[in-house]
Amino acid sequence: MQYCIPVRLSRVEKQAQTRGRLLEAAGELFAERGVNGASVEQIAERAGYSRGAFYSNFEDKAELVVALLQERTRREHNEVKGLSWERVRAWNRSRARNVTEWLALRTELWLYSLRDGRVRRQLAERERLSRSAHAQGLAEVFRRAGVKPPADIEFLGLIAHALEDGLLIQRAITPDEVRDEVVVDAVELLCRSWIALGDRTK
Amino acid sequence: MQYCIPVRLSRVEKQAQTRGRLLEAAGELFAERGVNGASVEQIAERAGYSRGAFYSNFEDKAELVVALLQERTRREHNEVKGLSWERVRAWNRSRARNVTEWLALRTELWLYSLRDGRVRRQLAERERLSRSAHAQGLAEVFRRAGVKPPADIEFLGLIAHALEDGLLIQRAITPDEVRDEVVVDAVELLCRSWIALGDRTK
DNA sequence: GCACTCAGATACAGGTCTGTATGTGATTTT
DNA sequence: AAAATCACATACAGACCTGTATCTGAGTGC
Known part of the structure; x- marks a missing residue:
């Protein structure tokens, strides 16, 4: 029986969440400052992560x-x-x-x-x-x-x-x-x- | 009598020319790479000048x-x-x-x-x-x-x-x-x- | 439960950008 | 024609940005 609610997400779920948050943050920042004006660091920061998270989810900004x-x-x-x-x-x-x-x-x-x-x-x-x-x-x-x-x-x-x-x-x-x-x-x-x-x- | 054709421009004329060339170059580069993507150096260079020329004609990029x-x-x-x-x-x-x-x-x-x-x-x-x-x-x-x-x-x-x-x-x-x-x-x-x-x- | 894997953090190297401070040679002024 | 001016060049300091390399700790498979 599975009573447990998974507060702790599995690895893939967690990564999907991270990716989603990064995309969300990127959308906001691109609108605010432009694609060129928003740095990878700013995007990661707004999403609540470090640059490492970004580069492990995307090749680069493009x-x-x-x-x-x-x-x-x-x-x-x-x-x-x-x-x-x-x-x-x-x-x-x-x-x-x-x-x-x-x-x-x-x-x-x-x-x-x-x-x-x-x-x-x-x-x-x-x-x-x-x-x-x-x-x-x-x-x-x-x-x-x-x-x-x-x-x-x-x-x-x-x-x-x-x-x-x-x-x-x-x-x-x-x-x-x-x-x-x-x-x-x-x-x-x-x-x-x-x-x-x-x-x-x- | 003034026979001379001013191949050598006066100070103000020359500056106006410089300014014009900088604006021209900026227009091209903005279209090519975006306002944020074009650096002051690139603009000055395309116009045929150095960054000094830019900063003596404009406060900044804005x-x-x-x-x-x-x-x-x-x-x-x-x-x-x-x-x-x-x-x-x-x-x-x-x-x-x-x-x-x-x-x-x-x-x-x-x-x-x-x-x-x-x-x-x-x-x-x-x-x-x-x-x-x-x-x-x-x-x-x-x-x-x-x-x-x-x-x-x-x-x-x-x-x-x-x-x-x-x-x-x-x-x-x-x-x-x-x-x-x-x-x-x-x-x-x-x-x-x-x-x-x-x-x-x- | 132990070794493994991997998402994400941290640290670093190299490059580019901006703005300022100083130099220089041609033009203007006196 | 000497002094002053000023447009533009050059050199430099500081900030920021990217991408990589390494580390760590929490899930995963055996």
């Missing part, structure tokens, strides 16, 4: 970046997968609390990816996911409105996704001049105008 | 970043000011040759601005410029089409500007999946659909 992106992508995919369009939008809104940090991290990773092919491939996967989620959502909107989309639905998804990013960036630069709801407003305007266009072409 | 952004903003403003909508689009297209480098620089500066209020103010000025240029262009399009804009024209300018950035980012991540003309295509689609929506509300 590998950490890849792993971080991989983990975030998988997590996002699991959270979103199977949700309806409405729920995905709600999920996006709830995440919007710390949007700037999240956007900063994504942007840092993007810049990093320009200089590292491996990271670029990871990021590409993540972005494809977002685009197609948007495309699916839009498809549902058109179906409900009973209108034929005015262009390739993947293209429209790309536009919606790109627009969200662009608007968040603008809001981060000038928070006073760009309202919080600007993203929602803009996407809704797009939907309405595309439906209007769809009506005509039909 | 001041250089501010100056760089200021200079680019002014240059852009001078180039675009007074041009028609069509010519501005042509100018944008011509610049598109080395878009990725240009976008990387802007993104680097954006990230930097998140952590430095002074830079943020500079960047805000630059972005306002771009947004209103777009707004003006769109206004002209609506005027020609004889249609009332479907929303605040500034809002539409913001959308167009944000969308361009977002699309360029997506193209940098997945060059094979996003065509070169995607930006032009997307903006044209927006114009058409907004005109369609405008017709109805009229």
Whole structure:
């Protein structure tokens, strides 16, 4: 019989925990100071370990970046997968609390990816996911409105996704001049105008 | 009488030249390796000087970043000011040759601005410029089409500007999946659909 | 329960970065 | 034309960062 609760973790469990904490800390620090601005020591320290822990879990910082992106992508995919369009939008809104940090991290990773092919491939996967989620959502909107989309639905998804990013960036630069709801407003305007266009072409 | 051509520049002219070359080099290196990844030494070296030249022209790297952004903003403003909508689009297209480098620089500066209020103010000025240029262009399009804009024209300018950035980012991540003309295509689609929506509300 | 293994800590060597202090030669001033 | 100035070069000190090599103590297998 197994009454015991394993307060003491096994070796592999413990390492997984360490790795997870390092990734968490790295995400925070990358958003705060940039990938280049955060040292291995700082990351390990914030996670509550020494540099030794880092180097026994990752080859170097580049590998950490890849792993971080991989983990975030998988997590996002699991959270979103199977949700309806409405729920995905709600999920996006709830995440919007710390949007700037999240956007900063994504942007840092993007810049990093320009200089590292491996990271670029990871990021590409993540972005494809977002685009197609948007495309699916839009498809549902058109179906409900009973209108034929005015262009390739993947293209429209790309536009919606790109627009969200662009608007968040603008809001981060000038928070006073760009309202919080600007993203929602803009996407809704797009939907309405595309439906209007769809009506005509039909 | 002054026949002489000043091959030998005066003190102030020479310093201005040095400053300009340092800014130029900094722009290149920031795009290549990031603001944090480019050292003062590398910047000075690429410009053809030593670190002494740098520190006699700038307090530190932060001041250089501010100056760089200021200079680019002014240059852009001078180039675009007074041009028609069509010519501005042509100018944008011509610049598109080395878009990725240009976008990387802007993104680097954006990230930097998140952590430095002074830079943020500079960047805000630059972005306002771009947004209103777009707004003006769109206004002209609506005027020609004889249609009332479907929303605040500034809002539409913001959308167009944000969308361009977002699309360029997506193209940098997945060059094979996003065509070169995607930006032009997307903006044209927006114009058409907004005109369609405008017709109805009229 | 004893030897083994390995995650993580500690110590160290080599390199790079920044900012300052001082030197120098060309230009400016008087 | 001598003195003063100043843009830029050079040298140096201190901090920090990376990656490796070695150590230790807690799980693991026999």
